[in-house]
Amino acid sequence: MKITQLSLFIENKPGAMTAPCKLLADAGINIASLTLADTKFFGVLRLIIKDWEQAKELLEKNNFAVRLTDVVAIEVTHEAGSLFNILAMLDGTDLNVEYMYAFAGPNSKAILIFRFDDPDTAVNKLANAEGMRLLSHDALFA
Amino acid sequence: MSTTCGQFSHPVSAMDFMPRERLRMIQTENLQHMVDISYKNVPLFRQRMDERGVKPEDIKSIDDICKLPFTMKSDLRDTYPYGLFASPMKDVVRLHASSGTTGKPIVVGYTKEDIEDWSYAVARCFAACGVREGDIAQVSYGYGLFTGGLGAHYGLEKLGATVVPASGGNTERQVMLIKDFGVTCIACTPSYFTHLLEVADRMGIDMRELPIRVGVFGAEPWTEEMRAHIEKKAGIKAYDIYGLSEITGPGVGCSCGCGEGLHIFEDLFYPEIIDPQTGEVLPDGEEGELVLSTLSKDAMPMLRYRTRDISKIITEPCACGRTIRRIAKIARRSDDMFIIRGVNVFPSQIEAAIMKVEEVLPVYQIVLTRSHGLDNVEVDIEVNDSLFKDTVSGMEEVKNRISQAIEHTLGIRVFVHMMAPNSIPRSEGKAKRVIDKRDLNEGL
Numbered sequence: 001m002k003i004t005q006l007s008l009f010i011e012n013k014p015g016a017m018t019a020p021c022k023l024l025a026d027a028g029i030n031i032a033s034l035t036l037a038d039t040k041f042f043g044v045l046r047l048i049i050k051d052w053e054q055a056k057e058l059l060e061k062n063n064f065a066v067r068l069t070d071v072v073a074i075e076v077t078h079e080a081g082s083l084f085n086i087l088a089m090l091d092g093t094d095l096n097v098e099y100m101y102a103f104a105g106p107n108s109k110a111i112l113i114f115r116f117d118d119p120d121t122a123v124n125k126l127a128n129a130e131g132m133r134l135l136s137h138d139a140l141f142a
Numbered sequence: 143m144s145t146t147c148g149q150f151s152h153p154v155s156a157m158d159f160m161p162r163e164r165l166r167m168i169q170t171e172n173l174q175h176m177v178d179i180s181y182k183n184v185p186l187f188r189q190r191m192d193e194r195g196v197k198p199e200d201i202k203s204i205d206d207i208c209k210l211p212f213t214m215k216s217d218l219r220d221t222y223p224y225g226l227f228a229s230p231m232k233d234v235v236r237l238h239a240s241s242g243t244t245g246k247p248i249v250v251g252y253t254k255e256d257i258e259d260w261s262y263a264v265a266r267c268f269a270a271c272g273v274r275e276g277d278i279a280q281v282s283y284g285y286g287l288f289t290g291g292l293g294a295h296y297g298l299e300k301l302g303a304t305v306v307p308a309s310g311g312n313t314e315r316q317v318m319l320i321k322d323f324g325v326t327c328i329a330c331t332p333s334y335f336t337h338l339l340e341v342a343d344r345m346g347i348d349m350r351e352l353p354i355r356v357g358v359f360g361a362e363p364w365t366e367e368m369r370a371h372i373e374k375k376a377g378i379k380a381y382d383i384y385g386l387s388e389i390t391g392p393g394v395g396c397s398c399g400c401g402e403g404l405h406i407f408e409d410l411f412y413p414e415i416i417d418p419q420t421g422e423v424l425p426d427g428e429e430g431e432l433v434l435s436t437l438s439k440d441a442m443p444m445l446r447y448r449t450r451d452i453s454k455i456i457t458e459p460c461a462c463g464r465t466i467r468r469i470a471k472i473a474r475r476s477d478d479m480f481i482i483r484g485v486n487v488f489p490s491q492i493e494a495a496i497m498k499v500e501e502v503l504p505v506y507q508i509v510l511t512r513s514h515g516l517d518n519v520e521v522d523i524e525v526n527d528s529l530f531k532d533t534v535s536g537m538e539e540v541k542n543r544i545s546q547a548i549e550h551t552l553g554i555r556v557f558v559h560m561m562a563p564n565s566i567p568r569s570e571g572k573a574k575r576v577i578d579k580r581d582l583n584e585g586l
C-alpha cells in the first residue's frame with residue numbers, strides 16, 4: 001500500500017518553479033499535493049499526481065531530473081492528535097521518517113504523506129491500526 | 143597477440159613497421175626538403191635561420207632538427223593569411239582555417255600531394271584502430287573550415303570504409319543514423335560523443351545493443367576515466383586520434399589498442415618534447431610541451447611547431463609491433479591550465495576527481511571567480527539520474543563527496559554547485575570546460 005511520488009530537482013533561483021508547473025498546467029495535469037525542500041542553492045520539489053507516469057514522461061522530455069519515490073499515504077480524521085497517534089505507534093521501532101507533509105482531504109479528513117526509510121515495514125506496522133486508513137493510489141484519487 | 147593488436151595485415155600500415163634505421167633515412171631526406179623549400183619561399187623562416195647563422199646545408203641528419211627555430215601560433219596570425227606558404231597558390235588545392243576565438247583565424251593550405259599524404263596518415267590511424275573495408279564509419283566532426291570533418295572523411299575513404307558524412311549538429315538525427323545505417327565506427331570529439339550517449343539514452347536507445355564497436359576520438363584533451371566511461375556506456379572500444387590544423391589536421395598520431403599512448407606517423411611528422419620555459423629539448427620519457435614538424439607538406443611546411451600540448455615520448459617497443467614511437471595520451475594543454483591561488487590546475491585533474499565519486503561523468507564546467515582579492519574555483523555539475531537524490535541530505539552528501547575528492551586532488555577549496563539538467567551549454571566541437579570570470583582589477 002504505497003504510492004508513487006515524483007521528485008524533481010530545481011535550482012534555487014527566481015522562476016525555477018514556474019517551468020515545471022507551467023508544463024504540467026499546459027498538459028492539464030493536476031497536482032494533488034506538493035512540498036518543496038530547499039537549500040541556498042537547490043531544491044527538491046515533491047509532487048503527488050494522479051497521472052504520474054504521464055507527468056514523469058513530460059518532465060523528463062523537457063530535461064528535468066525526475067526520481068520516483070515510494071511514500072505512504074494515510075487518511076486520518078482532521079482533528080487534534082491524529083498525527084501524534086501515528087508517530088506514537090512508530091515509537092520504539094527502528095523506523096525513521098525522512099520527511100512528511102499533509103493536505104486536507106474530503107469529509108473532514110486529512111491526508112498525510114510519509115517518506116519512511118523502510119516503507120514496507122511501515123506499511124505492515126500501520127496497516128490495521130485504528131483511526132487511520134492507508135490509501136492506495138486509486139483510493140487516494142477516488 | 144590479442145585480437146585488438148592484430149593490425150599487421152592491413153597494407154596501408156606498412157610504413158608503421160619499418161626498421162628504424164630506414165625510417166631515420168627517410169626522416170632526414172624529408173626534413174632536408176622541408177628546410178630547403180621553407181628557406182627559399184618563407185621570408186620569416188629565412189630571416190630566423192639567418193639570425194641563428196644556420197644554413198639549409200647544415201641539416202645533415204634528422205638530429206640536426208634542434209638547430210631550427212621554433213614556429214609559434216602567433217607566427218601564423220602575424221603572417222595571415224598566406225605568409226608561411228612555401229608553394230605558389232596555383233599548386234594549393236585546399237585551404238582550412240581555425241575558428242579564431244581571438245582576432246584573426248589561422249589559415250593552412252595543402253597541395254594535391256599534401257592532401258594525399260594527409261589522407262594516407264588518417265587511413266593509417268583508422269587501420270590501427272581496427273577499421274577496415276566494410277566498416278560503416280560516421281564522421282561527426284564538423285565539415286568545413288575545421289580540418290576534423292574532411293580530414294577524417296578522406297582518410298576513411300582511402301581506407302575503403304563506407305563513410306557517413308554526418309558532420310556536427312542535430313544529435314537526435316545522428317543517433318538515428320547510427321542505429322538505422324548499422325554504423326560500426328564513429329569519429330568525433332569525446333565530449334560530443336558523451337552528449338550523443340545522453341541523447342540516445344533519452345531516446346531510449348542503448349548503444350551497446352547496436353553494431354557500433356569502434357570510436358575514434360580527438361580534437362580535445364580527454365582522460366582515461368572518460369575513456370573507461372565511454373567504453374562501458376557505449377560498449378565500444380575508444381581510440382585516440384591526435385592532430386592539429388597547423389600541422390595537417392587529424393592523423394598526426396593514433397592509439398593502437400595495445401600499449402598506452404599514441405603512435406606518431408614519424409615518416410610524416412617528427413615529434414620532440416621541450417621544456418616550455420627554456421625551449422630546451424628534453425630526453426625521451428620526460429614530460430613537456432610537444433613540438434611537431436611536418437616532414438612531407440609542401441604548401442605550408444611547419445617546422446618545430448609548438449603545440450602547447452603536454453606529453454612525453456614513449457620509447458619502449460609497443461606490443462603491436464609498430465616501430466614508430468609513441469607519445470603519452472594528451473590529457474592537458476599548457477593553454478588549458480589555470481593558476482588559482484598559486485596552484486597550477488588542469489581541468490583533467492578535476493574531471494578525474496569527479497570520476498572517483500561518480501562512475502558516470504556528469505556534464506560539468508569550471509568557473510573561476512574573484513571576490514575580495516581571493517580567487518575561487520566553482521565546479522558546476524549537472525544533476526543526472528544517478529546524482530539526484532530525493533532528500534536534501536542525500537544531495538548534500540553527494541555534493542560533499544565530490545568537493546572533497548576535488549579538494550583532495552588540488553589541495554584548495556572548491557565550491558560545487560548542483561545544476562539543473564541541460565543548464566550548461568553543450569558544444570559540438572571542443573568542450574569549453576573553464577570559464578574565467580575573474581576580474582583582475584577587482585578591488586583596486
Ligand SMILES: [Zn+2]
Nearest residue numbers: 398400460462
Ligand atoms: Zn602499438
